[in-house]
Amino acid sequence: MKKTYLLTPGPTPIPESVSAALARPLIHHRTKAFEAIFEEVRAGLRELFQTKQEVLLLTATGTGAMDAAVANLFSSGDEVLVLNAGKFGERWTLIAQAYGLGVVELKAQVGDSFNPRIVEEALKDHPEVKAILFQASETSTGVRLPVKEICAAAQAAGVLSVCDAITALGVFDLPMDSWGIDVLITGSQKALMIPPGLAMIALGDRAWKMAESSNLPHFYFDLKKEKKMQAKNQTAWTPAISLIVGLAESLKLIREEGLQAVFARHEMLAQATRAAVAALGLELLAKKSPSTAVTAVKVPAAIKDGKLIPKIMRDKYGVTIVGGQDELEGKIIRLSHIGYCDRFDIVTGLSALELVLAELGHPVELGKGVGAALKVFQSEAIL
């Protein structure tokens, strides 16, 4: 017998009541019953995005919403500034290039974030730029970006801030309206605790204005059409109905816990994970600006083949975490604390990690990492 534990930065575990909602008899989407659920979901998403704008649901994964943002906002010949702190930053560049846009790219050192002043300077150096495309949390390196400061810089320069918050929204505070985030994007399989298949995107007034004159080709991802339809609790095309029913349930769970409590829980789990990492003699990849969503840890020197850590954790202990991608393959492991995750999920992940580190030759005093995490939990009374 082997139970399985999903400690990855997407997909994340599904709460039992959401699984039950997903298993309800499928309803048709052109019905009052669907519209009532959709209206509830719209209200819940506005709370989560902390915005008065319409939050549009797309039947796609997060990358689809990133594609939709580019295709609906810009026009041929436009230039954008991309903040590339890793694989997902690079994705903004690839999407912009796919639509023929000019890309000015700021590339961070692996594990680093961006100093807002560098962003301000880049905007001064490139006055032709129409928008900054960036992540709130760069999942490939476990880095958190200074969203508030980036948005302020964008506003000061009169350009749009387009924020991929796929692994960040519902993890830490990202108040769209008060911070002036012009475009905010997320996906279903992260802090929203439902399976992959839905993306959400909200545009502020400045973004809608730019969208009016956009001339890039698109059909399925037609945000203006979706805005019109979704205001009437319908979607342009057949939506992923069961996922929307599940989303209504997960938004209810978030509302019941309270958004600030959700953020505080994620912060506590991230701190506990970092404390354990230090106690085990391991090093964070993102030392200065670690993300609350995912903790990237360098494979210790004693372990030559870092890919074995996630492999043995999964095959021998049933605990799925992820390693590094591309040039970080075999060099880091990533422990997620996103979504339906509590103290004992962290303890489970750390226990399996301790056993595997010891097996692979990194010196471990068993229980030391878990103990450091428990000390953080002991000092918190939020849950």
Next chain:
Amino acid sequence: MKKTYLLTPGPTPIPESVSAALARPLIHHRTKAFEAIFEEVRAGLRELFQTKQEVLLLTATGTGAMDAAVANLFSSGDEVLVLNAGKFGERWTLIAQAYGLGVVELKAQVGDSFNPRIVEEALKDHPEVKAILFQASETSTGVRLPVKEICAAAQAAGVLSVCDAITALGVFDLPMDSWGIDVLITGSQKALMIPPGLAMIALGDRAWKMAESSNLPHFYFDLKKEKKMQAKNQTAWTPAISLIVGLAESLKLIREEGLQAVFARHEMLAQATRAAVAALGLELLAKKSPSTAVTAVKVPAAIKDGKLIPKIMRDKYGVTIVGGQDELEGKIIRLSHIGYCDRFDIVTGLSALELVLAELGHPVELGKGVGAALKVFQSEAIL
């Protein structure tokens, strides 16, 4: 948000595939579809009981099968020997007395098991006794009884051995036929990993012989009638259909894991729990003969109100364990490792226990209990 963890000696957690089976559309029981499932269940139960006898399903909880055993085996005026090692031993006495039987009771000191020689002597002193009624695992004190030796003593004295294995069958080896267990009883909500509502009872040839002349009143629990019906894949009365469908699935899981692997897993989890208990400076209630099913731990001296331990574990951490019953109330806690339970369930229970012990004033070096458990897991390669 608070996830909940069920670490009690019944009910125990339900595997996901069993939950899915329980949620299937209900079928009618007087159908070929039901009979096919019932036949599969009968075969699975014979493997689990390690017997060629028919294992009868009763729609009742375990106590119902204990009642059925007494009502179907004995006649007015009969005497039985009860081995009372705790609350469930006492239950045999109460049932026997309810049917007007004479009871000779051997009572163990709290936390103690029985020396088989004492049982042999009691049988010599009471030649009128028709059977020994006992537990394989006494859940109230976490004691394991020497089932093989008790059955040998019963056979030597020409009396029946009637074994309540409600928290033991599927936890440790109890081969009915080869050990000559005359009556073997279990329930659904323990190692069988389904909700409460089904009991199972198997009678050996000597027990069926005694049942022929039984004259105690009974109607619902009519084992002869059930034997006749169940051989044809039907039950005398309407059965708990969905639980039987779930049982087919859980028996499949047990078969896939393999019975010996199931026993080895339980043994490993019990050893890890005991190692953690020792590392935390706590004391077992059952020092000499601890059960593989449940570990009973004395509340340490520093904690005046022992009832607070399960209360805070449940209310603050979502981890449900049980305390002591009757005279043991507030004096012990009981950690279960029965059924759908793996290494990280143990780690979860121990983590919550460590936090609560520290909160209540027992000196704890956080992580030390978990570390001791991890050391046991490290030395095991069975899973």
